[in-house]
Amino acid sequence: MRRAAAVVVAGGMALVGVGLTAPTAHAAESDISFSNVVLNNGKPIVVGISAEVEAPLTYTVKSNVSLDTWWVEAYRGTYGTDEYTLANTTTQWSCRQSSAGGYTYRDCDETMTIDPDSMPGGNGNNLVNGDAAVWKTVGTGIKKNGGYDHDQLSATVRLQRASRIQSANATPEPVAKGGTITVTGTVQRANWSKHRYDNYGGRSVKLQFKPTGSSTYTTVKSVTASGTGHLKTTVTASQDGTWRWRYSGNTTTGAANSSGDHVDVN
Template sequence: VFTTRWGCAQSSAGGYTYRDCDETMTIDPDDMPGGNGNKLVNGDAATWKTLGTAIKKNGGYDTDLLSATVRLQRASRIQSMNATPEPVAPGKAITVTGTVQRANWSAHRYDNYGGRSVKLQFKPAGSSTYTTLKSVTANSSGHLKTTVTATKDGTYRWRYSGNTTTGASNSAGDSVDVL
């Protein structure tokens, strides 16, 4: 089972119509052929080769065997985001915590993902843009903890940028009032 987003640009030349199409697919690792029969396993997070087939109006088809490569990545998430205390006095410390996790396709669950570099970001009240305050390395159990100085009202979040086998993710935001 997968979901897909698709878009095509069309052009014509020499009596032919051309379509240049892009597709983004989100897959369910329990329903994909992989290293464990019909289920993906962790080792399947790698570079895969693709092919494309176009079905013609007359019922024929063309298959493009000059495959492209795509990177299949396990999902990540950041759980238990918390910025405390709430509210806080100006100039006082705010402690921000969370836990980095990634999908374990082999066991069908999320596991903590230790040793990852994760950015702490802040968005001032009334703004729509986050800026990075600092980078923090998760401990071996995937737990994050750091402190920052309270200066103004706003929302904190964690941002994991991903790697070759694991996709990027943002935590939920936690708003703090500075009184």
């Protein structure tokens, strides 16, 4: 089942396909309620500059009236006034239904699709850097008699700008045992407002090493990127293996690993 997408028009939300305009925000009615809302398994949603990102969404709808459709969405702004929503579409894969005490319970599993180039209203139809923040949630139930209910929820989700580490390079290759290896790279993160990746200066980044034959990287040292995002450090060559950079992210920016660069030690 595909729910009607919520979009923002002229500063308010229109419910496409059901012909309702946005009401003034109000408390949930007793005949419909939403609970157990979890977005992206409780983890931040990390988005780059072009690729769509899918995030799981689970929740429970409780009602003692017949419903035509229902959904949960993440939004920013003031609900009922100038909100805009995160996902273009939410595909409802399944809802498991049960009954108890005169209520119907629907435990739903969905997938939100976030497209940084095509937001449903708000900031010029695309993500902007200020959207890297905590988003609130709201549940909507459409009754079969034509009424509807909006339930502002306590669940939130953090949206983050993707990061990446470019040009990771360990030299020389090969190197004599006991010699010096120089490792370089550049930290970048998504600039949603400009639709590009920009160098991300001043970040603390871990240099990691994986010996040949191992599947595990271990941290060798932490290095602070220059003001222009460039990384450079030296280590002593002791054994064959692969070097990479690891950035752990922050509240607005997702984590990233560079590609690995293998060095033979003679």
